Amino acid sequence: MTAMADWAARLSAARPVLDRASAAELVADVLRENVIDGSLPPGTRLSEETIGNLLGVSRNTLREAFRLLSHENLLVHELHRGVFVRKLAAADVADIYAMRRILETAGVRAAATAPPEAVAEVRRHVEDGRSAAETGDWAAVGTANMRFHRAITALLASPRVDETMARLLAELRLAFHVMGELRTFHEPYLGDNARIATLLIDGDHERAERELLAYFDTAEAQLLAAYAERAV
Amino acid sequence: MTAMADWAARLSAARPVLDRASAAELVADVLRENVIDGSLPPGTRLSEETIGNLLGVSRNTLREAFRLLSHENLLVHELHRGVFVRKLAAADVADIYAMRRILETAGVRAAATAPPEAVAEVRRHVEDGRSAAETGDWAAVGTANMRFHRAITALLASPRVDETMARLLAELRLAFHVMGELRTFHEPYLGDNARIATLLIDGDHERAERELLAYFDTAEAQLLAAYAERAV
DNA sequence: AGCTAGAGGATTGTTCAACGATTCATCAAG
DNA sequence: CTTGATGAATCGTTGAACAATCCTCTAGCT
Numbered sequence: 001m002t003a004m005a006d007w008a009a010r011l012s013a014a015r016p017v018l019d020r021a022s023a024a025e026l027v028a029d030v031l032r033e034n035v036i037d038g039s040l041p042p043g044t045r046l047s048e049e050t051i052g053n054l055l056g057v058s059r060n061t062l063r064e065a066f067r068l069l070s071h072e073n074l075l076v077h078e079l080h081r082g083v084f085v086r087k088l089a090a091a092d093v094a095d096i097y098a099m100r101r102i103l104e105t106a107g108v109r110a111a112a113t114a115p116p117e118a119v120a121e122v123r124r125h126v127e128d129g130r131s132a133a134e135t136g137d138w139a140a141v142g143t144a145n146m147r148f149h150r151a152i153t154a155l156l157a158s159p160r161v162d163e164t165m166a167r168l169l170a171e172l173r174l175a176f177h178v179m180g181e182l183r184t185f186h187e188p189y190l191g192d193n194a195r196i197a198t199l200l201i202d203g204d205h206e207r208a209e210r211e212l213l214a215y216f217d218t219a220e221a222q223l224l225a226a227y228a229e230r231a232v
Numbered sequence: 233m234t235a236m237a238d239w240a241a242r243l244s245a246a247r248p249v250l251d252r253a254s255a256a257e258l259v260a261d262v263l264r265e266n267v268i269d270g271s272l273p274p275g276t277r278l279s280e281e282t283i284g285n286l287l288g289v290s291r292n293t294l295r296e297a298f299r300l301l302s303h304e305n306l307l308v309h310e311l312h313r314g315v316f317v318r319k320l321a322a323a324d325v326a327d328i329y330a331m332r333r334i335l336e337t338a339g340v341r342a343a344a345t346a347p348p349e350a351v352a353e354v355r356r357h358v359e360d361g362r363s364a365a366e367t368g369d370w371a372a373v374g375t376a377n378m379r380f381h382r383a384i385t386a387l388l389a390s391p392r393v394d395e396t397m398a399r400l401l402a403e404l405r406l407a408f409h410v411m412g413e414l415r416t417f418h419e420p421y422l423g424d425n426a427r428i429a430t431l432l433i434d435g436d437h438e439r440a441e442r443e444l445l446a447y448f449d450t451a452e453a454q455l456l457a458a459y460a461e462r463a464v
Numbered sequence: 465a466g467c468t469a470g471a472g473g474a475t476t477g478t479t480c481a482a483c484g485a486t487t488c489a490t491c492a493a494g
Numbered sequence: 495c496t497t498g499a500t501g502a503a504t505c506g507t508t509g510a511a512c513a514a515t516c517c518t519c520t521a522g523c524t
Binding site for chain 4: 467483485
Binding site for chain 4: 253254255256289290291292293311312313
């Protein structure tokens with residue numbers, strides 16, 4: 001009976017791959033990629049007609065894709081004006097960090113009761129970041145950093161927290177575009193992440209939480225400073 | 233200059249009200265109401281043609297409304313099968329409570345630094361619940377209870393937390409439909425809420441947090457027990 | 465009887481074309 | 495320089511059409 005249940009579980013887990021057929025979702029994937037990597041900078045207006053022709057889909061399908069991305073907070077929809085790539089304000093950055101503080105500290109506190117594999121997963125992303133740094137791929141370092149923090153909240157083993165966290169970090173990528181040099185923003189935190197991972201594995205959750213909060217303070221301050229400079 | 237800034241802030245805060253016009257959003261409002269109040273019980277299939285004719289909107293517009301509500305987790309969309317009113321599983325209920333524990337305890341801890349008006353707001357909803365109970369309007373008691381808990385997370389003064397919390401509680405209403413008697417589910421917590429509000433106002437945040445966690449345990453257990461009974 | 469396979473109808477997925485509504489840019493008048 | 499009007503461009507919504515998929519019901523088989 002257990003084997004049967006396992007098999008059923010594995011099958012139903014694979015289902016989303018099959019359903020992956022909707023044209024709108026494919027379009028959303030393409031656009032998401034372009035927004036995240038900066039090809040479509042914040043503030044860009046996405047014309048229905050232009051993009052529809054470019055991607056060869058109808059306006060209806062495109063609008064559906066726009067809605068998907070609006071819900072992910074990557075695009076904003078203004079009535080009768082169209083959709084634009086989200087422009088994160090300084091207040092948004094602060095709010096995102098406020099929520100990260102809540103979720104990630106909760107994650108650290110959950111490390112005590114989380115399965116060891118989950119805690120090991122946190123460390124794995126630290127190593128990914130390290131090796132990406134060695135090859136000078138700072139975009140990859142950024143990705144590893146995000147995975148690291150997602151792994152921390154994954155300790156809570158809550159699907160809803162996972163999804164919220166994923167969306168928060170995707171949003172935050174919009175803010176990274178104001179940072180000129182990716183390296184200066186990501187490099188300093190490689191050591192911090194490693195230290196936090198070690199503290200988690202060693203079970204010193206209290207110090208891990210303190211280190212994490214310190215990281216938030218400096219990272220947020222750095223981003224906000226960049227905002228103040230490129231002001232508006 | 234400050235008066236000018238205040239005035240500008242108030243104006244821009246009123247902007248969303250003006251934008252409120254899209255047909256899809258209006259349709260979504262209507263459907264949301266019907267889902268939340270139980271007119272459309274979980275599992276109901278929402279036929280595009282039927283509802284489209286009923287509300288006098290085209291299929292395209294209706295599908296857009298469906299998508300909005302799917303993103304709010306009130307409807308589920310199954311490819312080539314249609315949209316259904318979400319059916320919350322026991323695991324969903326547990327997950328929602330897990331997230332509420334995280335957000336609301338953070339809210340209680342933020343009470344120390346929150347403005348006194350915000351803390352007073354918490355108590356106000358307790359009183360609303362009390363007076364609704366006196367008239368026997370248990371649905372209103374439920375609404376007041378939700379507002380009470382939203383006021384707790386509002387102490388964090390974070391727009392994103394507010395929105396997440398609003399969506400969590402709307403989702404949770406889907407679970408309430410398995411409870412036969414609303415009274416037996418809402419009445420016991422009137423006293424709990426009052427006690428928590430008093431502790432918050434008195435500044436005893438530690439005890440408030442303990443009481444809140446105890447509330448979560450009993451409320452969650454009660455819901456899950458109801459699920460186990462009406463099984464499947 | 466019970467089960468399987470297949471035909472047919474119903475519903476959704478997607479596209480297209482059209483029209484009214486709204487916004488934006490331009491330009492003339494004060 | 496501001497105000498007001500005009501017109502082009504774009505969005506919002508509708509209706510229709512066709513393909514793809516699902517569901518039901520029937521016919522046929524063991």
